[in-house]
Amino acid sequence: MQPIQPAPAVSQPSVVIATSTPATMSAPVPVPITCADTPTVSQLVSKPQTGVVDEDGINLEEIREFAKNFKIRRLSLGLTQTQVGQALTATEGPAYSQSAICRFEKLDITPKSAQKLKPVLEKWLNEAELRNQEGQQNLMEFVGGEPSKKRKRRTSFTPQAIEALNAYFEKNALPTGQEITEIAKELNYDREVVRVWFCNRRQTLKNTSKLNVFQIP
DNA sequence: GGTATGCAAATAAGG
DNA sequence: GCCTTATTTGCATAC
Numbered sequence: 001m002q003p004i005q006p007a008p009a010v011s012q013p014s015v016v017i018a019t020s021t022p023a024t025m026s027a028p029v030p031v032p033i034t035c036a037d038t039p040t041v042s043q044l045v046s047k048p049q050t051g052v053v054d055e056d057g058i059n060l061e062e063i064r065e066f067a068k069n070f071k072i073r074r075l076s077l078g079l080t081q082t083q084v085g086q087a088l089t090a091t092e093g094p095a096y097s098q099s100a101i102c103r104f105e106k107l108d109i110t111p112k113s114a115q116k117l118k119p120v121l122e123k124w125l126n127e128a129e130l131r132n133q134e135g136q137q138n139l140m141e142f143v144g145g146e147p148s149k150k151r152k153r154r155t156s157f158t159p160q161a162i163e164a165l166n167a168y169f170e171k172n173a174l175p176t177g178q179e180i181t182e183i184a185k186e187l188n189y190d191r192e193v194v195r196v197w198f199c200n201r202r203q204t205l206k207n208t209s210k211l212n213v214f215q216i217p
Numbered sequence: 218g219g220t221a222t223g224c225a226a227a228t229a230a231g232g
Numbered sequence: 233g234c235c236t237t238a239t240t241t242g243c244a245t246a247c
Contacts, residue, residue: 097242
């Protein structure tokens with residue numbers, strides 16, 4: 001079919017934050033170049049100057065408390081993050097992965113996300129504890145439900161597909177609808193998936209070149 | 218084998 | 233419908 005090309009040399013969007021300074025200069029500020037990075041709950045909560053309530057009126061202290069408790073209660077039920085994630089995907093409400101549970105427990109998420117996730121976890125955990133009281137078997141039934149779900153599963157492109165997409169991108173970063181349809185057909189991916197790929201690719205390209213502007217020569 | 222995390226796919230919102 | 237920009241979230245894999 002198609003011989004795999006050596007490498008299009010499309011430099012990966014590695015976020016290089018230039019901190020390497022000539023030995024003499026001692027930088028008092030850690031790393032000020034963060035383009036619009038929304039801070040996580042844990043970052044905010046560990047900052048004494050910010051109160052317990054953030055700009056959007058989210059009670060960070062309450063979330064921190066709940067997250068801590070959630071973990072304790074989850075472990076008491078003998079459940080893993082993976083199990084909780086799977087169970088959440090089964091019950092109604094949004095689906096979440098093990099990563100999401102992990103990030104919530106660590107508060108490695110924005111206050112907004114935490115605020116959204118908290119009631120979902122709260123409700124689920126209460127239900128799980130109730131089931132557990134009725135017997136271990138009951139809990140396991142509750143945990144192991146059917147998949148189904150809202151958010152589209154993340155597509156994993158094959159290395160060959162990425163290579164091909166990058167090749168198209170280098171020729172034309174903004175393909176027309178018709179072109180997208182053809183590329184999708186050619187590579188055998190959903191048209192929408194391909195369209196979003198181009199959007200994301202343009203975005204990362206733009207962001208990385210923005211970052212480069214700040215790099216010390 | 219459970220948890221943490223980097224990268225990037227998917228989504229939200231505004232135009 | 234499609235774009236951009238900002239953000240959320242999950243797969244894959246390192247720890």
